[in-house]
Amino acid sequence: MSADFQESMLRSFVPVEPESHFPLQNLPYGVFRRRSGGEARVGTAIGDYVLDLSVLEEQGLFQAAGLGQDGIFARPSLNRFMSMGRPVWQAVRATLQHLLREDVPTLRDNASLRRRALVPMSEVEMLLPVEIGDYTDFYSSREHATNVGTMFRGKDNALQPNWLWLPVGYHGRSSSIVVSGTPVRRPRGQLMPPGATQPVYGPSRLLDFELEMGFFVGTGNPLGEPIPVQEAPEHIFGFMLVNDWSARDIQKWEYVPLGPFLGKNFATSISPWVVTLEALEPFRVPGPEQDPEPLAYLRIENRWAFDIQLEVYLKTPRLEEPFRLCRTNFRYMYWNVCQQLAHHTVNGCNTRTGDLMASGTISGPTPDSYGSMLELAWRGEKPIQLPDGETRSFLQDGDSVIMTGYAQGEGYRIGFGEVEGTILPAGN
Amino acid sequence: MSADFQESMLRSFVPVEPESHFPLQNLPYGVFRRRSGGEARVGTAIGDYVLDLSVLEEQGLFQAAGLGQDGIFARPSLNRFMSMGRPVWQAVRATLQHLLREDVPTLRDNASLRRRALVPMSEVEMLLPVEIGDYTDFYSSREHATNVGTMFRGKDNALQPNWLWLPVGYHGRSSSIVVSGTPVRRPRGQLMPPGATQPVYGPSRLLDFELEMGFFVGTGNPLGEPIPVQEAPEHIFGFMLVNDWSARDIQKWEYVPLGPFLGKNFATSISPWVVTLEALEPFRVPGPEQDPEPLAYLRIENRWAFDIQLEVYLKTPRLEEPFRLCRTNFRYMYWNVCQQLAHHTVNGCNTRTGDLMASGTISGPTPDSYGSMLELAWRGEKPIQLPDGETRSFLQDGDSVIMTGYAQGEGYRIGFGEVEGTILPAGN
Numbered sequence: 001m002s003a004d005f006q007e008s009m010l011r012s013f014v015p016v017e018p019e020s021h022f023p024l025q026n027l028p029y030g031v032f033r034r035r036s037g038g039e040a041r042v043g044t045a046i047g048d049y050v051l052d053l054s055v056l057e058e059q060g061l062f063q064a065a066g067l068g069q070d071g072i073f074a075r076p077s078l079n080r081f082m083s084m085g086r087p088v089w090q091a092v093r094a095t096l097q098h099l100l101r102e103d104v105p106t107l108r109d110n111a112s113l114r115r116r117a118l119v120p121m122s123e124v125e126m127l128l129p130v131e132i133g134d135y136t137d138f139y140s141s142r143e144h145a146t147n148v149g150t151m152f153r154g155k156d157n158a159l160q161p162n163w164l165w166l167p168v169g170y171h172g173r174s175s176s177i178v179v180s181g182t183p184v185r186r187p188r189g190q191l192m193p194p195g196a197t198q199p200v201y202g203p204s205r206l207l208d209f210e211l212e213m214g215f216f217v218g219t220g221n222p223l224g225e226p227i228p229v230q231e232a233p234e235h236i237f238g239f240m241l242v243n244d245w246s247a248r249d250i251q252k253w254e255y256v257p258l259g260p261f262l263g264k265n266f267a268t269s270i271s272p273w274v275v276t277l278e279a280l281e282p283f284r285v286p287g288p289e290q291d292p293e294p295l296a297y298l299r300i301e302n303r304w305a306f307d308i309q310l311e312v313y314l315k316t317p318r319l320e321e322p323f324r325l326c327r328t329n330f331r332y333m334y335w336n337v338c339q340q341l342a343h344h345t346v347n348g349c350n351t352r353t354g355d356l357m358a359s360g361t362i363s364g365p366t367p368d369s370y371g372s373m374l375e376l377a378w379r380g381e382k383p384i385q386l387p388d389g390e391t392r393s394f395l396q397d398g399d400s401v402i403m404t405g406y407a408q409g410e411g412y413r414i415g416f417g418e419v420e421g422t423i424l425p426a427g428n
Numbered sequence: 429m430s431a432d433f434q435e436s437m438l439r440s441f442v443p444v445e446p447e448s449h450f451p452l453q454n455l456p457y458g459v460f461r462r463r464s465g466g467e468a469r470v471g472t473a474i475g476d477y478v479l480d481l482s483v484l485e486e487q488g489l490f491q492a493a494g495l496g497q498d499g500i501f502a503r504p505s506l507n508r509f510m511s512m513g514r515p516v517w518q519a520v521r522a523t524l525q526h527l528l529r530e531d532v533p534t535l536r537d538n539a540s541l542r543r544r545a546l547v548p549m550s551e552v553e554m555l556l557p558v559e560i561g562d563y564t565d566f567y568s569s570r571e572h573a574t575n576v577g578t579m580f581r582g583k584d585n586a587l588q589p590n591w592l593w594l595p596v597g598y599h600g601r602s603s604s605i606v607v608s609g610t611p612v613r614r615p616r617g618q619l620m621p622p623g624a625t626q627p628v629y630g631p632s633r634l635l636d637f638e639l640e641m642g643f644f645v646g647t648g649n650p651l652g653e654p655i656p657v658q659e660a661p662e663h664i665f666g667f668m669l670v671n672d673w674s675a676r677d678i679q680k681w682e683y684v685p686l687g688p689f690l691g692k693n694f695a696t697s698i699s700p701w702v703v704t705l706e707a708l709e710p711f712r713v714p715g716p717e718q719d720p721e722p723l724a725y726l727r728i729e730n731r732w733a734f735d736i737q738l739e740v741y742l743k744t745p746r747l748e749e750p751f752r753l754c755r756t757n758f759r760y761m762y763w764n765v766c767q768q769l770a771h772h773t774v775n776g777c778n779t780r781t782g783d784l785m786a787s788g789t790i791s792g793p794t795p796d797s798y799g800s801m802l803e804l805a806w807r808g809e810k811p812i813q814l815p816d817g818e819t820r821s822f823l824q825d826g827d828s829v830i831m832t833g834y835a836q837g838e839g840y841r842i843g844f845g846e847v848e849g850t851i852l853p854a855g856n
Contacts, residue, residue, distance in 0.1 A: 134603050139686060160684055165627050166618050170686035171599035171693070175562050175778045176651055185652040187775035190594050190723065199593050201723045201774075223604055223695070224613040224855060250775065256588055258567060258598035259687020265599070266775040267651070295618065295629045346629075347615035347678065347694040348855065350603045427652060427776065 012100045013108040014118065016047040021406055021415020023047075027096050028273035028416075029078050029238065032124040040076035040127055045273055045417075046100055048121050053096075055117040061099065061106070065091035077131045078274065082218040082237050083353040089218065089237065093278055126272035128179045129240075130216055133352045135177060135268070136344060137212075137244060137360060138169040140335035142288065144363035147375045164292060167335035167343050169360075172244075173265035177356065180271050180419040186397060186426040187266040189250040203426035204247035207395040211312050211371035211403055212242040213330050214358035215337055216274060223350040229300045229342035235351070236337060239280065239306075241271040241403050241419040242358045248374060248394070270356075271403075271419040279414050283307045283407035288334050297346055304336035308407045308416075310362060312371070315400040315422075316390060322402055323386055325376060328362050328369040330405070397425045440528045441536040442546065444475040449834055449843020451475075455524050456666065456701035456844075457506050460552040468504035468555055473701055473845075474528055476549050481524075483545040489527065489534070493519035505559045506702065510646045510665050511781040517646065517665065521706055554700035556607045557668075558644055561780045563605060563696070564772060565640075565672060565788060566597040568763035570716065572791035575803045592720060595763035595771050597788075600672075601693035605784065608699050608847040614825060614854040615694040617678040631854035632675035635823040639740050639799035639831055640670040641758050642786035643765055644702060648779040655779070657728045657770035663779070664765060667708065667734075669699040669831050669847040670786045676802060676822070698784075699831075699847040707842050711735045711835035716762050725774055732764035736835045736844075738790060740799070743828040744818060750830055751814055753804060756790055756797040758833070825853045 012024040022028070022045035032050050033040045043050040053073035056062060060069055066088060072081050081088070099107045107114055139145055142159075145168075149158030162168065178184075186207055190199045218237030221227045227235060244264065251263025287305030308330035313322035335343075340357055361371040370376045373394050377384050380393040395401070400422040406415035440452040450456070450473035460478050461468045471478040481501035484490060488497055494516060500509050509516070527535045535542055567573055570587075573596075577586030590596065606612075614635055618627045646665030649655045655663060672692065679691025715733030736758040741750035763771075768785055789799040798804045801822050805812050808821040823829070828850040834843035 134601055162618075162620075162627075162681055162684070166682065168682070168686055168689075170689055171601055173562055173599055173777060174602075175648075175780050175783070176776075178651070185776050188654075189775045190590075192590075198720070199590075199723065201725055204775075220603075223606070226616075226855075247775070253590055254594065254596070255685070255687075256590070257683070257687070258596055259683075259685070261596075261598055262772070262775040262777065265777045292626070295627065297629055344690070347617045347632075347675070347690040348604075348613050349601060349690065349693045352603050355603070424652075427654075 010097060011102045012046055013102045014047045014049055014100060018411060019413060020047055021413055021417055023412040024097055024100055025409065025412050026275060026279050026414045027093060028275045028279065029129065030273045031076055031078065031127045031129045033127060034119060035123050035125055039074070042073035042075060042078060042081065044096055049118045050121055050124050052117045052119060056099070059113065062092060062095055065095045067092070076127065078129050079131050079354045082216065085219050086234055089276065090278060093276065126179060128177070129272055129274055130354045132174045132177055132356050133354045135172040135174045135356045136169050137172045137358045138167050138335065138340050139360040140167050140333045140340065141360055141363050142334040143332060143365055144361040144371060144375065147363060147370065151379050167340045169340065169344065170259045172268065176265050177268045177270060180269055180421070182269065182421065183424045184245055184267045184269070184421045185424045187247050187250065187262070188426050189247065189262050190253055191249045192253045199253060204250050205394070206248035207423065208246045208248055208373045209312065209395065209401045210244035210246055210361040211310060211326070211328065212244050212358045212361060213239055213308070214242040214270065214356050215239045217351045217353060217355040217357065220351040220353055220355065221345055224348040226345040226348060227341055229298060229338050232338035232341040233277065235341060236277050238274040238276040240274050241405055241416050243269040243401060243403055243419050243421060244358060244361070245269065245421070269419050269421045271416050273417050275414060275416055280306055280407060282409060283414065285331055287331060287336050290334065294339065297342060298339045300338050304338050305331040305333060306407065307331050308405050310403065310405040313402040314392065315402065316386065317398040318388055318390060319386060325384065326368055326370055328364040328371055330362060332362060332364045333359055395423050397423050399423050438525060439530045440474055441530045442475045442477055442528060446839060447841060448475055449841055449845055451840040452525055452528055453837065453840050454703060454707050454842045455521060456703045456707070457557065458701045459504055459506065459555045459557045461555060462547060463551050463553055467502070470501035470503060470506060470509065472524060477546045478549055478552050480545045480547060484527070487541065490520060490523055493523045495520070504555065506557050507559050507782045510644065513647050514662055517704065518706060521704065554607060556605070557700055557702055558782045560602045560605055561783045563600040563602045563784045564597050565600045565786045566595050566763065566768050567788040568595050568761045568768065569788055569791050570762040571760065571793055572789040572799060572803065575791060575798065579807050595768045597768065597772065598687045600696065604693050605696045605698060608697055608849070610697065610849065611852045612673055612695045612697070612849045613852045615675050615678065615690070616854050617675065617690050618681055619677045620681045627681060632678050633822070634676035635851065636674045636676055636801045637740065637823065637829045638672035638674055638789040639738060639754070639756065640672050640786045640789060641667055641736070642670040642698065642784050643667045645779045645781060645783040645785065648781055648783065649773055651778040652776040654773040654776060655769055657726060657766050660766035660769040661705065663769060664705050666702040666704040668702050669833055669844050671697040671829060671831055671847050671849060672786060672789070673697065673849070697847050697849045699844050701845050703842060703844055708734055708835060710837060711842065713759055715759060715764050718762065722767065725770060726767045728766050732766050733759040733761060734835065735759050736833050738831065738833040741830040742820065743830065744814065744824070745826040746816055746818060747814060753812065754796055754798055756792040756799055758790060760790060760792045761787055823851050825851050827851050
């Protein structure tokens with residue numbers, strides 16, 4: 001991977017403010033369509049612009065990176081590119097960092113090419129970047145598992161016996177994963193009201209968000225051949241923000257014994273830009289100490305957490321500006337991504353290009369760092385006070401949840417943009 | 429749908445024995461490749477032959493069914509065809525029943541076309557028929573849920589409070605769904621041995637099968653728009669046999685609180701032929717009475733069970749012929765397929781062409797009708813006696829499990845062929 005020092009000096013001829021999420025050091029991948037029309041294409045973000053990679057490819061500018069001109073980027077998903085593996089990802093990243101540098105004239109001084117390839121972000125619509133195969137959601141924040149466990153089983157039985165031994169996870173629903181900006185309809189379903197003797201059908205009353213991060217599998221593993229924990233990084237393409245919307249009342253009634261189902265699968269929102277492992281390399285840090293020591297197949301150098309600051313904002317129809325609900329950090333995760341991937345495949349389970357693995361709710365140690373309404377308002381016991389006098393224990397129709405995050409470098413930020421979703425009233 | 433009486437009289441010019449699973453009344457869809465080489469194609473089964481639908485399509489023989497010649501069947505999956513909806517499915521079925529009739533000369537008397545289109549089953553390899561999007565596994569047999577609940581929580585608490593109110597289900601793993609004949613490697617994972625104070629890593633010792641049936645979603649529903657229970661049949665393309673392989677020891681240690689994960693996702697086997705709802709129409713029968721009465725969104729005429737006889741056989745390296753482990757019937761399912769689909773989407777969850785929904789283990793009322801080793805050998809307390817003196821409580825390396833099933837008509841059978849899998853020793 002590239003040296004931090006060298007990268008931090010790089011500047012682009014495209015203007016990039018210091019607080020921008022998209023400097024030359026980031027170069028995340030996404031899929032966009034021009035609002036004026038045309039096909040979906042693969043792009044990267046630089047400052048306030050999207051760089052259309054299909055235009056560069058057409059010009060043969062990725063030949064040095066080993067790509068021909070067969071339209072890897074003239075597609076509505078990243079899957080084909082992701083399937084090509086780390087050497088290609090690195091070569092394309094190096095090419096892009098070169099082409100966008102302030103001292104390289106190829107693109108900078110070619111007005112016609114620039115006009116075709118650089119599109120202002122305001123002129124594009126971002127689409128779901130990946131054709132997602134399987135979606136797995138982990139439960140890897142000790143603080144979150146402890147909070148939820150304390151609420152439902154008391155402090156002494158908060159963590160299940162398996163929790164400290166393995167990264168607990170479950171299969172989620174791929175079909176209902178949507179890109180940031182997609183409205184989310186309040187789900188209906190079966191609820192068992194407190195004190196009732198039989199369930200009722202109706203709109204969820206306890207609608208919540210969950211702040212998570214996720215990663216896409218770039219190259220998978222064949223059925224029957226586990227990914228050793230040391231080799232896990234080779235399979236990880238990049239990261240995004242995830243809002244794992246949750247209907248707590250539906251979930252509570254349905255989830256014993258087979259786990260969450262309709263309480264989760266009505267929608268999961270992700271941010272549109274996929275930030276590569278390469279871009280995050282300078283922000284790889286030690287995670288929490290693991291005690292008991294994990295079994296051998298889960299042992300890896302403790303430097304696979306990421307120092308990524310995360311925030312959640314709430315916008316209500318009445319609030320004048322978004323109100324920050326919490327602030328936390330991805331580095332709090334107890335189980336890291338390498339352990340998640342090694343555990344997921346230890347039984348021979350295969351993964352494929354485009355599989356999504358989410359972290360589970362990211363909660364930190366303090367009450368203002370909890371990653372869900374359930375925890376922030378402590379199951380409704382401590383409603384959140386909003387600046388205009390409103391309160392919230394769960395989400396109301398018309399509320400928008402905005403999650404954002406970035407890693408802070410010296411003079412630059414590796415940002416994730418945001419994932420936003422607004423609650424629509426339940427349907428008929 | 430076609431009248432039972434009329435269909436039962438139909439005969440093909442292709443010889444079909446009365447016990448054959450594939451008479452003119454069946455016409456299931458599958459994807460095959462000639463062992464001599466060539467591309468994967470969509471076919472139907474008739475007697476001991478596979479009829480290559482891409483050859484018929486090329487000849488324009490589906491024009492009456494509204495299909496052009498753009499290669500709907502010259503593909504390695506049924507997805508495109510499935511996405512076209514019931515009117516097309518019915519028209520293609522009608523065309524096939526016509527072309528294969530003993531009194532229709534088009535195919536019968538065209539030796540060159542017959543040679544190209546009809547391939548002996550022994551000369552083809554069957555492939556996974558569908559590109560599967562999401563895979564959901566239900567838990568809809570009351571007998572199975574009661575048996576498992578009794579073993580783990582005692583007779584009085586066998587069924588969870590939600591079980592009689594909704595079809596409990598969870599998300600499974602799509603990537604590891606394999607077609608019949610694919611060997612299954614014994615999974616490794618974390619186990620908590622009885623009496624131990626910490627888990628160990630090793631091969632599963634309690635490897636099991638689960639006899640299930642599944643259906644493919646033909647046409648899905650948009651996000652946010654539930655499928656009303658009455659409209660569910662329009663979305664169901666066809667059925668297959670499912671072996672939901674289960675590692676009971678891995679499952680037991682991992683599954684609280686988020687449900688089964690590595691105990692299941694190392695492999696799920698399905699039979700290669702998809703039997704259509706049209707073919708099964710004459711075998712649609714009342715299911716078990718439902719008490720309490722389901723909530724309104726789950727109410728439908730009680731005639732959505734299917735009279736399909738199911739059997740599981742065990743072959744061991746020592747046994748001279750496969751031994752029948754159990755015999756049951758799909759009609760025992762408490763929750764029916766329409767209720768499953770309506771429940772799955774009641775919260776707005778979308779489904780897509782190619783989604784697989786499995787029934788959960790199908791157990792009947794008597795001990796010889798249980799659909800898993802766990803139940804048949806009652807958690808190892810009553811090992812199964814095999815004719816050669818061997819016993820089994822769970823599966824051993826080299827064991828093969830064969831599931832088969834059919835609906836018995838007057839003088840014909842609507843069969844599913846079989847789903848077979850052999851256990852390979854755990855890897856390193």
